[in-house]
Every structure is written in structure tokens, then in C-alpha cells.
Amino acid sequence: MERPFAITLDVGSSRANHTGSWRVERPVYLDYLPPCNDACPAGENTQRWLYLAESGSYEAAWRALVEDNPFPATMGRVCFHPCETACNRVKVDEAVGINAVERFLGDVALDKGWELPRPGSAADGPARPGTASGRRVLVVGAGPGGLSAAYHLARRGHQVVVADANAEAGGMMRYGIPAYRLPREVLAAEIDRLRPLGVELQLGHVVRDLAAERRDGAYDAVYLGVGAQLARRTDIPAGDSGRVLDALSLLRAAGDGSIELGRRVAVYGGGDTAMDVARTARRLGATDPVIVYRRTRDVMPAHDEELDGAIAEGITVRWLSTIDRFEGGKLVLERMTLGPDNKPVPTGELEELEADTLVLALGESADLSLVEGLDGVQVHDGSVLVDASMMTGAAGIFAGGDVIAGSRTVTDAIGHGKAAARGIDAVLGGEVRAPATRHELASFERLNTWYYDDAPRTIRPELDRIRRQSSFDEVFGSLDETNALFEARRCLSCGNCFECDNCYGVCPDNAVIKLDGAQLDGPPQRRYVVDYDFCKGCGICAAECPCGAIEMIPELI
Amino acid sequence: MRRDLLPTDAVAAGGTPEAADTGAGTSGAIGDDPGAGRQRLRFYQVGSFAVGNRLADPSQRTVQSDATRSNSLDSGHRACQGCGEALGARYALDAAMRAAGGQLVAVNATGCLEVFSTPYPETSWRIAWLHSLFANAPAVATGVAAAMRVKGRSDVRVVAQAGDGGTVDIGFGCLSGMFERNDDVLFICYDNEAYMNTGVQRSGATPSAARTATTEAIGPDPGAPFGQGKDLPRLAMAHGIPYVATATVADLHDLEDKIERATLMRGARYVHVLVPCPLGWGTASADTIAVARLATQTGLFPVYEAKNGSVTSVSKIRRVQPVEAYLGMQKRFAHLFGTPGRPDIVARIQAIADDSIARFGLLDSHAGEPAERGAR
Ligand SMILES: Cc1cc2nc3c(=O)[nH]c(=O)nc-3n(C[C@H](O)[C@H](O)[C@H](O)COP(=O)(O)OP(=O)(O)OC[C@H]3O[C@@H](n4cnc5c(N)ncnc54)[C@H](O)[C@@H]3O)c2cc1C
Ligand SMILES: Cc1ncc(C[n+]2csc(CCOP(=O)(O)OP(=O)(O)O)c2C)c(N)n1
Ligand code: SF4
Ligand code: SF4
Ligand code: SF4
Ligand SMILES: [Mg+2]
Numbered sequence: 001m002e003r004p005f006a007i008t009l010d011v012g013s014s015r016a017n018h019t020g021s022w023r024v025e026r027p028v029y030l031d032y033l034p035p036c037n038d039a040c041p042a043g044e045n046t047q048r049w050l051y052l053a054e055s056g057s058y059e060a061a062w063r064a065l066v067e068d069n070p071f072p073a074t075m076g077r078v079c080f081h082p083c084e085t086a087c088n089r090v091k092v093d094e095a096v097g098i099n100a101v102e103r104f105l106g107d108v109a110l111d112k113g114w115e116l117p118r119p120g121s122a123a124d125g126p127a128r129p130g131t132a133s134g135r136r137v138l139v140v141g142a143g144p145g146g147l148s149a150a151y152h153l154a155r156r157g158h159q160v161v162v163a164d165a166n167a168e169a170g171g172m173m174r175y176g177i178p179a180y181r182l183p184r185e186v187l188a189a190e191i192d193r194l195r196p197l198g199v200e201l202q203l204g205h206v207v208r209d210l211a212a213e214r215r216d217g218a219y220d221a222v223y224l225g226v227g228a229q230l231a232r233r234t235d236i237p238a239g240d241s242g243r244v245l246d247a248l249s250l251l252r253a254a255g256d257g258s259i260e261l262g263r264r265v266a267v268y269g270g271g272d273t274a275m276d277v278a279r280t281a282r283r284l285g286a287t288d289p290v291i292v293y294r295r296t297r298d299v300m301p302a303h304d305e306e307l308d309g310a311i312a313e314g315i316t317v318r319w320l321s322t323i324d325r326f327e328g329g330k331l332v333l334e335r336m337t338l339g340p341d342n343k344p345v346p347t348g349e350l351e352e353l354e355a356d357t358l359v360l361a362l363g364e365s366a367d368l369s370l371v372e373g374l375d376g377v378q379v380h381d382g383s384v385l386v387d388a389s390m391m392t393g394a395a396g397i398f399a400g401g402d403v404i405a406g407s408r409t410v411t412d413a414i415g416h417g418k419a420a421a422r423g424i425d426a427v428l429g430g431e432v433r434a435p436a437t438r439h440e441l442a443s444f445e446r447l448n449t450w451y452y453d454d455a456p457r458t459i460r461p462e463l464d465r466i467r468r469q470s471s472f473d474e475v476f477g478s479l480d481e482t483n484a485l486f487e488a489r490r491c492l493s494c495g496n497c498f499e500c501d502n503c504y505g506v507c508p509d510n511a512v513i514k515l516d517g518a519q520l521d522g523p524p525q526r527r528y529v530v531d532y533d534f535c536k537g538c539g540i541c542a543a544e545c546p547c548g549a550i551e552m553i554p555e556l557i
Numbered sequence: 558m559r560r561d562l563l564p565t566d567a568v569a570a571g572g573t574p575e576a577a578d579t580g581a582g583t584s585g586a587i588g589d590d591p592g593a594g595r596q597r598l599r600f601y602q603v604g605s606f607a608v609g610n611r612l613a614d615p616s617q618r619t620v621q622s623d624a625t626r627s628n629s630l631d632s633g634h635r636a637c638q639g640c641g642e643a644l645g646a647r648y649a650l651d652a653a654m655r656a657a658g659g660q661l662v663a664v665n666a667t668g669c670l671e672v673f674s675t676p677y678p679e680t681s682w683r684i685a686w687l688h689s690l691f692a693n694a695p696a697v698a699t700g701v702a703a704a705m706r707v708k709g710r711s712d713v714r715v716v717a718q719a720g721d722g723g724t725v726d727i728g729f730g731c732l733s734g735m736f737e738r739n740d741d742v743l744f745i746c747y748d749n750e751a752y753m754n755t756g757v758q759r760s761g762a763t764p765s766a767a768r769t770a771t772t773e774a775i776g777p778d779p780g781a782p783f784g785q786g787k788d789l790p791r792l793a794m795a796h797g798i799p800y801v802a803t804a805t806v807a808d809l810h811d812l813e814d815k816i817e818r819a820t821l822m823r824g825a826r827y828v829h830v831l832v833p834c835p836l837g838w839g840t841a842s843a844d845t846i847a848v849a850r851l852a853t854q855t856g857l858f859p860v861y862e863a864k865n866g867s868v869t870s871v872s873k874i875r876r877v878q879p880v881e882a883y884l885g886m887q888k889r890f891a892h893l894f895g896t897p898g899r900p901d902i903v904a905r906i907q908a909i910a911d912d913s914i915a916r917f918g919l920l921d922s923h924a925g926e927p928a929e930r931g932a933r
């Protein structure tokens with residue numbers, strides 16, 4: 001074509017000039033693993049369900065949550081929320097109230113009667129024709145671990161029988177954790193929701209010989225979730241007037257209202273159970289329960305919020321004290337000091353403490369008599385040994401929760417139940433899927449916190465102190481819809497695009513395309529794609545993405 | 558006094574545009590809420606700071622967040638990687654396009670923005686756009702506005718734009734005349750603090766101590782001299798024109814709000830936008846917005862709005878920073894750091910920032926005194 005002097009180009013748009021060739025690095029959109037998800041022992045995708053809750057899509061949020069954990073209303077009350085400890089927002093102001101939002105979603109679901117996903121619906125489950133696998137699985141123990149295993153197994157199409165010695169399901173959630181922290185109706189309603197999935201609960205059924213039970217019931221696999229039901233005791237010389245109880249029997253009896261404690265109650269131990277016992281004693285009429293603990297606050301195993309709750313209810317703690325003997329309405333204590341490795345060392349100094357009842361909260365151990373003589377099941381230090389798929393040394397027998405070593409919490413047990421269900425499914429011939437590759441962690445350093453507004457954490461309503469000393473009413477209230485929404489929106493969405501449009505806005509080359517609901521192949525697309533014809537690789541989009549969802553990677557030139 | 562000269566027909570012909578505010582001095586004092594005039598979003602995870610937000614009402618999102626924004630300056634332009642001027646120009650003109658309902662003419666002085674967008678006969682502009690010379694954009698724009706008036710096209714809004722050289726130095730005579738006549742033009746200066754297109758020569762907007770090709774980092778007073786240069790927003794204010802504002806590419810909501818308001822007003826309007834230049838400043842291309850943000854958070858670049866010669870609102874500093882944080886990331890100030898460095902010069906620049914903070918009232922009491930800077 002003839003062109004005027006010194007003109008080398010045709011009339012037209014600069015779009016003919018593909019500046020993408022200048023690039024030495026390219027931006028890519030990635031999903032990172034938010035620290036909250038990473039820390040959740042039940043493997044919840046917290047960031048994902050918070051994202052859904054933020055737009056008020058509570059049912060979608062709840063559905064995302066129950067993919068991993070069938071008991072949000074319960075977990076929203078009793079979980080020690082390691083997610084919040086890990087939350088990146090801690091470094092901005094305070095952690096997102098993940099647990100409070102979880103409880104809100106759980107309560108809304110119960111209120112609206114939302115049902116759990118049906119058999120055959122497991123997201124990472126088997127691709128089987130029909131839903132029923134024809135395989136039978138026995139779950140021993142209807143604690144959180146056993147129920148979680150049952151739920152995930154039922155969703156994979158297996159026939160599940162849950163046997164539990166108790167009259168009601170729930171394990172320690174029902175017989176240990178006091179009602180002022182977990183109202184029994186909430187727990188019962190969440191457990192009831194498992195029944196339509198075909199989970200059969202055999203209550204009052206003690207399993208004494210697992211091998212026989214497995215054979216007689218023609219079970220293809222077993223989940224052992226019997227927890228730790230045996231109270232640990234210690235030898236304390238006690239005269240006839242001293243009444244000594246263990247924590248588990250007291251908590252169990254308090255639930256039935258069948259106990260008289262006396263006015264002066266001493267609790268021996270420093271774990272969460274000791275706190276629960278002292279607070280329960282308070283509610284049963286003890287005037288000033290005292291916790292006796294061998295060491296100091298810094299090394300006490302109880303969670304801070306449990307101890308604070310106890311102190312707020314008028315409970316006192318005798319630090320650095322052991323019990324020498326219990327005689328005639330008084331305890332003789334011995335003062336300790338902390339030696340190396342935080343070990344308590346006796347001082348020989350004695351003092352007295354008036355008490356009618358002494359409750360031992362010294363921990364619990366598992367009664368594993370039902371697997372004695374079962375080939376392959378190995379026990380070490382009172383805990384059953386399992387492999388990565390939660391299988392014991394005996395083929396087809398899996399275990400989790402308090403019977404295995406690790407931190408003993410409801411949340412861990414739920415995670416174990418889920419992992420074991422996956423393991424059992426694989427053994428039963430389900431499709432064996434490689435575990436999803438773990439994404440790289442969305443560390444705080446990835447975030448550009450400039451963009452987040454200042455938003456202090458919402459405080460949960462708390463029952464007043466006077467009522468807390470006499471009733472088993474729940475101590476913490478729920479968030480209402482407005483503040484639950486606000487709390488969800490405090491989430492920084494670490495490492496996962498939340499459609500803030502920053503990358504689309506800040507690109508000097510208009511090289512980010514906003515999909516804005518476009519339908520490429522299938523459902524409407526949110527999010528964005530980079531137009532590599534024009535992207536010069538400046539990196540502004542990655543630098544200004546609030547949540548760090550964009551990474552610059554070198555071009556292979 | 559220049560208010561009497563306001564062409565009343567232009568005001569009356571305004572249609573939807575907000576008429577020029579003639580109530581000089583009545584509109585609030587310095588220290589107004591930074592969000593005054595624009596709606597602040599209720600807390601939505603990223604509040605009002607990010608470009609958009611899936612949760613916000615569409616009417617509260619920025620022009621830039623709109624998938625159908627005009628992209629006045631299209632892809633394929635030849636600006637450097639991470640060019641702040643390309644970004645600022647698209648931000649400003651897309652906002653003006655929306656405010657003017659697409660009825661916009663832009664006149665461009667010579668400079669990077671013109672050169673990288675329009676290697677004849679190819680262009681990146683998707684709006685009516687013309688270029689004549691380095692010095693005369695204000696005068697040409699005045700002519701365009703007059704032509705529109707003659708044609709009865711009161712709906713068409715006219716924008717003139719130039720770099721800092723084209724504005725504060727070579728174009729200043731034409732611009733001052735345009736101000737004085739209160740011509741119906743919105744003039745936007747994209748300030749990258751030097752003559753970038755010809756290889757980074759000092760302009761009247763180059764900050765003291767900055768190294769440029771004509772102010773080398775040698776001798777006892779390295780870089781651009783202290784005590785010289787021009788503060789054009791304040792010179793514009795001194796003309797008493799209806800509207801003067803400063804903005805940066807680091808606060809899109811603020812920039813769009815000002816451009817929209819300015820587009821709808823009649824008479825001479827001036828918006829001065831800080832647009833970092835990775836090449837001339839010696840910053841990483843990814844840091845264009847970050848460095849602009851630091852210019853505001855140190856107080857070195859005050860962001861404010863003035864009507865009829867009086868400041869009516871300022872953007873408060875949110876996370877106050879020491880000038881080192883800003884200077885330290887730019888190679889044009891590298892000679893101030895290291896050993897022995899020039900802490901005395903850094904201190905002089907800090908004093909300039911402190912003066913600007915005091916003059917414009919940039920700090921809220923809760924944001925901390927200058928002494929506490931860097932705390933957040
Ligand atoms: C007082 C107290 C408070 C606690 N508070 C919290 C808390 O706030 N948050 C938290 O996360 N964790 C808490 N925990 C820990 C938590 O309750 C346990 O870690 C969790 O319940 C363990 O779950 P699991 O499924 O392994 O066993 P369990 O919950 O102990 O359930 C085991 C079940 O197996 C049944 N069983 C046992 N042997 C047999 C048998 N041979 N045949 C049939 N059934 C049998 C039992 O009846 C029981 O129902 C608390 C524990 C206690 C004791
Ligand atoms: C009258 C005249 N003198 C000099 C030049 C050369 N020239 C072209 S662009 C430019 C610098 C422009 O600087 P500025 O206005 O700050 O814009 P920037 O390139 O920095 O965006 C110069 C000196 C010219 N085009 N016309
Ligand atoms: S801010 Fe949100 S995504 Fe990030 S760790 Fe906290 S809850 Fe998880
Ligand atoms: S901002 Fe635009 S040009 Fe720069 S790296 Fe991102 S997509 Fe590419
Ligand atoms: S900048 Fe915003 S829209 Fe872009 S990837 Fe990050 S979160 Fe998503
Ligand atoms: Mg310039």
C-alpha cells in the first residue's frame with residue numbers, strides 16, 4: 001500500500017500493537033490456602049463459606065460448610081477455633097469472628113430446617129452408578145468422630161451402623177461439655193439431621209469384642225471412635241468424711257440433675273475439664289469453687305477463654321498446689337515451685353483448704369478392651385496407632401478422635417472422621433483419589449492491607465454474671481443477621497479473589513478483562529482474565545491486589 | 558471579583574451540570590471530612606478504597622469498575638510498563654466521558670501522553686482528541702469551547718491535558734490566560750515531575766533534590782535546587798477560578814469524584830494529578846500506585862479541592878509515613894541515602910512535608926502527630 005512520506009503504519013487503532021511482547025513476567029491468578037482453612041482441624045474451607053455469607057447467601061455458605069463438617073451450630077459453640085488464632089486479620093486489628101459466624105449459619109440452618117446433602121453427593125466422593133455401594137460399615141462410638149465418619153460414609157453411599165453404649169448420641173458433646181456452653185437441643189437437632197441419610201443409630205449398644213461384632217454384623221469396615229471415657233485417678237488418702245468424685249461422672253450427673261455436691265467444692269486439675277467442672281459446681285450451688293492446680297497460669301493447659309469464663313463466675317484458682325490428703329472437711333495442700341522444664345517441685349510447705357467435695361479432673365484415657373487380641377491393632381501409650389488414611393494395623397479397621405494421639409478436641413475428631421471415611425471408601429473399592437494438592441499458604445505478606453477498611457470485631461452478647469452462677473443457660477449469645485454479615489465481611493479473603501475489581505482498574509494497559517458474568521463455556525464467570533496480547537508485565541495488578549491472589553511468574557523467553 | 562465576568566449564558570446553558578459555585582468562601586473550611594462531597598461506602602470488606610466491590614451497589618462503584626467503561630485510552634499504547642500517566646489519563650477521561658455522557662473533546666499538548674498514544678496514523682484514543690503543539694493546549698481548547706458554543710453544542714465538554722512541563726512551564730502563559738478569561742475548559746495536568754518524553758529534564762514541577770538529566774546528583778547541592786519551582790494548583794487558585802483540585806492515581810474514588818464534578822461545572826477548572834513515572838523516578842514498575850500513595854501519606858503531595866480560590870476540603874492522611882519511606886524507593890533520590898548519605902537534605906524535605914501537613918491540615922488528631930509517623 002502507498003503511504004505518505006515517513007509514514008510506516010496504516011490508519012487504525014493501537015490495538016494492532018501487541019505490547020504483550022515486551023513482557024518478561026506474567027501475572028497469573030492463583031488461589032492460595034488461607035491460614036484459617038489451613039488451621040481448621042476439620043478441614044473446613046472457611047474463607048469460602050465466609051465469602052458466600054458476605055453476600056447474604058447463607059444457605060450456600062452453610063452448604064459449603066457442611067461439605068466438611070455436619071455440625072456447624074455445635075462447632076460454632078464448642079470449637080476452640082484455631083482458625084481465628086491463625087487468621088491474618090490478627091495483624092490488622094483482631095481476628096475475624098469465624099466461629100461466631102459459623103454458629104450463626106448453623107442456627108439459621110436449624111431454624112430453616114435445611115437438610116444435609118443426600119447420599120451420593122460427596123464432592124470428592126465416588127463416581128458410582130446409583131448411590132448404594134452395598135458395603136456395610138460399623139462405627140463404634142457416636143461421638144463427634146464417629147458421627148462425622150458416619151456422615152461422610154453415608155454420603156459415599158455406604159450403609160452405616162453407629163453403635164454407642166450411651167442412651168443418647170453425641171459422646172462427650174452430650175455427656176461432657178456442659179449445657180451452658182452447648183445447649184442439648186442444638187446438639188440433638190444437628191445429630192437428628194443425620195438420620196435421613198440412612199445412618200442407623202444403635203444406642204445402648206456396648207461393643208465388647210470388636211472382632212466378633214464385625215464378623216457377626218458382616219461389616220466390611222469399622223471406624224473405632226470410642227473416645228476416652230476412663231477418668232484418670234490419683235491416690236489421695238481420704239478420711240471417711242471426704243467425698244471424692246471424678247469429673248466425668250460429675251458432668252454426666254449434672255446433666256441429669258441427679259447430684260448433690262455440698263457448698264464447698266474443690267477441683268483438682270488444670271485442663272478445660274477442670275474449668276467446666278468448677279463452673280458446673282457453681283451452677284449446682286457451690287458457693288465458691290476452688291481449682292487446685294500444680295503449676296502456673298502460663299503453662300496451664302486450659303484455654304484462656306475457659307479460665308477467664310471461670311474467673312468471671314467467681315471461681316478462684318490455687319496455683320502451684322498439689323493435694324496431700326483429704327480429711328474431715330478439709331484438704332491439705334502442698335505448695336510447689338516450678339522447676340526446670342516447668343515441672344512442679346514440692347516445697348514441703350502445707351496449707352489447708354475447707355472442702356466438702358473434691359472433684360478430680362486429671363484427664364481421661366481410652367478403654368480399649370474391645371480391641372484387645374485383635375490382630376494388628378497397635379496401641380502405644382494408651383493411644384491407637386493409625387496411618388495417614390486413619391487405618392490401624394488391622395485391615396479395614398480405622399480409628400480417630402480421642403483414641404488416637406493428638407490434640408483431643410471435637411474439631412479434631414470431626415476431621416479424623418472425615419479422613420477415615422475417605423480412607424474406608426478407598427478400601428471399599430471407591431475411586432481412590434489422590435489427595436487434593438495443598439495450595440501455597442496465603443501469608444500475611446501477600447496482602448496489601450491498605451485497601452481494607454478499619455472494622456473492629458463484633459462482640460458476642462454474653463449472659464450476665466449473676467445468671468451465669470445459677471443457671472445452665474447458654475453463656476454466649478448468637479450474632480444477629482446484621483452483625484454476622486458485618487463480621488463475615490471483615491474477612492480479608494486471603495489469597496482468594498473476592499472480585500474487588502482492583503486488578504481490572506489499575507492496569508495501565510487495560511490488559512485485565514472483567515468477565516462480569518460472561519458465559520464462556522458454562523456457568524456465568526465472575527473474576528478476571530489477563531489479556532496477554534497487551535499485558536506488559538508491569539506487576540501493578542499483583543502489587544495492588546488486596547488479598548494477594550495474583551502472582552508474577554517469569555516468562556520463559 | 559472575577560465572578561462578575563462569569564458568562565451567565567454558559568451557566569444557564571448548563572443543563573444538568575452543577576452551575577459554577579459563586580458563593581465564594583461559603584463552602585466549608587479546610588479540614589472538612591475527606592469524604593465530603595462523595596459518598597462513603599458503608600463497610601464492605603474494602604470500604605471505599607478498592608476499585609469496585611461485588612457487594613456494593615453499582616451506583617456506588619467507580620467508573621473503572623464498570624466492564625463497559627469507555628477505555629478512552631486503549632491497549633497497545635507505547636507507554637512504559639507501569640506508566641502512571643497512562644493510568645491517570647484513562648482514569649480521568651473515562652470519568653469525564655461518563656459525566657459528559659460521551660460528549661467530550663480532548664486537546665492534548667505534546668508530551669509522553671501524546672507521543673505514546675498516537676504514533677500517527679495509529680491511535681489509542683477512543684474519544685474525540687486533537688493535538689497541536691507543546692505550548693498551546695489551553696488556547697486550542699479555548700477555541701474548541703468557543704466553536705462548540707457557536708454551534709450551540711452546550712452538551713459538549715472540553716478537556717485540555719498536558720504533562721507538567723507543558724503545564725507549569727511552556728504552556729503556562731496560555732493556561733493563565735485561559736484561567737483569567739474563565740474559559741469553559743477543564744484543564745488536567747498529569748504531573749510526573751519532569752520532562753519525561755525527552756529524557757527526564759527538570760521542570761518547574763520537579764521536587765528539590767531530585768536527580769534529572771539536567772540536575773545531576775553531584776556537588777554540595779545534588780539534584781534539583783531548593784527554593785525554585787512552581788506550585789501550580791496554588792497558582793491556579795490564585796486566579797480565583799471556580800474549581801481547582803489535586804489528586805493521584807492512588808485514590809481512584811477521589812480522582813473520579815473530582816473529575817466528574819469538574820466536568821459538570823462551567824468556567825475554567827483545573828485538576829492536577831500526580832502520576833509517577835517508573836523510568837524518570839527510578840521506581841519498580843509495580844510500585845507506581847504504591848509510590849503515589851506514599852507521596853500523599855508523607856504529606857509531600859497534599860490532596861485537596863478548592864472553589865473560587867479557597868480550599869474547601871482535604872484528604873486526610875490515613876497512615877502517616879516519614880519522607881524516607883517515599884524517597885527511599887526512588888532512584889532519583891538515591892544520592893540521599895547510603896553512607897554517608899545526606900540526612901540534612903532528607904530533613905529539609907521532611908520539613909517541607911511537615912509544612913504541607915500543617916498548611917492543609919492533613920492529619921486528623923487520631924492519625925498521630927508527625928512525630929509518631931510510621932507507627933502504623
Ligand atoms: C468436659 C469436657 C469438655 C470438653 N470441651 C470441649 C470443647 O469445648 N471443645 C472441644 O473441641 N473439645 C472439648 N472436649 C474434648 C472433646 O469432647 C473430645 O475430644 C471429643 O468428644 C472426642 O470425640 P470422639 O468421637 O473421639 O469420642 P467421644 O466424644 O468421647 O465419644 C465416644 C463415644 O463412644 C462411646 N463408646 C465408648 N466405648 C464404647 C463401646 N465399647 N461400645 C459402644 N460405645 C462406646 C461412648 O459412649 C461415647 O459416646 C471436652 C472434653 C471434656 C471431657
Ligand atoms: C516547543 C517544543 N519544545 C520542545 C519540544 C520537545 N518536547 C516534546 S515532549 C517534551 C517534554 C514534555 O514534558 P511534559 O510536558 O512534562 O510531559 P511528559 O512527557 O513528562 O509527560 C519536550 C521537551 C516540543 N515538542 N516542542
Ligand atoms: S482474613 Fe479471612 S481468609 Fe484471611 S485468615 Fe482470616 S478468616 Fe481466613
Ligand atoms: S497491570 Fe496490566 S500490564 Fe501490568 S502486569 Fe498486570 S495485567 Fe499486565
Ligand atoms: S485485585 Fe481484586 S479483583 Fe483482582 S484478583 Fe485481587 S481480589 Fe480479585
Ligand atoms: Mg512530565
